[in-house]
Amino acid sequence: MPKAYVFTRNGGPEAEAQAELEMPVPGPGELLVAVRAAGVNPVDWKLRTGFRRPGSEEPSFPEVFGSEAAGTVVATGPGVEGFEPGQAVFGNPVTGGYAEYTLMPVAVTAHKPDGLLFTEAAALPVAAATAYDGVEQLKPAPGSTLLVNGAGGGVGVAAVQIARHLGVRVIGTASAEKKEFVEALGAVHVPSGPGVADRVRAAAPDGVDAVFDLVGGEALEEVAGLVADRTRVISAGGKELVVKLGGAAVVRARNAAVLDAVARLAVDGALRACVTRTFPLDRAGEALRAVEGGHTRGKIVIEVAG
Structure with missing residues (x-):
């Protein structure tokens, strides 16, 4: 079963755990993605404490951490156009990025340019x-x-x-x-x-x-x-x-066009992802502690697969 880093209830770091979950199944407009890297953001630990984005649903525990990820398409859901298995992508997952597999909606997913590393691409969507x-x-x-x-x-x-x-x-x-x-x-x-x-x-x-x-x-x-x-x-x-x-x-666009734009800036050298530290998935808790401490420099990324 695929591995993931989750929180099992609202609370502090004691609510976090490594877990094995069922393989997610892509629904309409979704991609099943084998995650290569996942960015770490303050919103990740804030969601664990009980923070909710406006209009979001109540959590269904265990919840997988991670609001941005990059990886390779494994399968596509009904109605998906423009994406095929084997293509490299990055974006905002709906089932969490700190996992070996996740679901990504095509509306907030973009193709990863060849000139961009997975760790760099995973640092862009948020x-x-x-x-x-x-x-x-x-x-x-x-x-x-x-x-x-x-x-x-x-x-x-x-x-x-x-x-x-x-x-x-x-x-x-x-x-x-x-x-x-x-x-x-x-x-x-x-x-x-x-x-x-x-x-x-x-x-x-x-x-x-x-x-x-x-x-x-x-x-x-x-x-x-x-x-x-x-x-x-x-x-x-x-x-x-x-x-x-x-x-x-700040008014968020939350669309693939913005992801394409920041990727172009990165490939052109105008925007460096500034990934300053990486952690493997089995040390995801350490990555979160580094961000939760509030004094990180640049971006921290979890490398899920090589």
């Missing part, structure tokens, strides 16, 4: 796609200044690169330990923490034109005041708070 959607939402003009609040994590890393590719000057807040990493992406690093707004003003004396926040909380409140037009503040880290501040949450 973080890079969120970053792409956010930059598209702001549409910063070339030469303008964008503040990425939380530039060291998966979404921030991608947002910095996409904006720089568009000719935008980027200020990136992150911990002091991530200074070299953030600067290597082409951003001006500003240490995060209390007083960050003053440090951003010093780094951008002509002001900031827009804010892409990935942190939320007090950090978002402090930097939101840097922009005169609060509609130019968006957040993927404090969605309710940013609306109260006059901004907006």
Whole structure:
């Protein structure tokens, strides 16, 4: 039976377990995919604690972790067009990516380009796609200044690169330990923490034109005041708070077209997945702990099969 990493109830890490599950069967519009790699994201452990996306169904335990994956098509469900067994794909699974096999809807699945490793492709569907959607939402003009609040994590890393590719000057807040990493992406690093707004003003004396926040909380409140037009503040880290501040949450497209777009950027060298650590499936818990700690650099990926 296929192996998977699951949570058996809502709670903390004690609710996690390695498991063997029945082989999933693709329904209409779905692909059965042999997973090669799965990205690790904060939403994974948040779902374990009981968080639910708006409109989502109640969990049916055991639930397999993982919101993004890359692998090879094994079988197609009824009505599927454009995908064949043996093709390499990546996208957002409906039955979890921390597994040897998963189901992926064709609506949020794209063909993996030959020039992209499976580990790289698995790092794109959540973080890079969120970053792409956010930059598209702001549409910063070339030469303008964008503040990425939380530039060291998966979404921030991608947002910095996409904006720089568009000719935008980027200020990136992150911990002091991530200074070299953030600067290597082409951003001006500003240490995060209390007083960050003053440090951003010093780094951008002509002001900031827009804010892409990935942190939320007090950090978002402090930097939101840097922009005169609060509609130019968006957040993927404090969605309710940013609306109260006059901004907006990042609007997700969640479609294959965005996946194709970020894959092209990656193949063209404009976007590096920045996979900084990988773990095998039998150490998925360690991968989650690293992300749950909140101080990861770039993306962590689980390698399910070689």
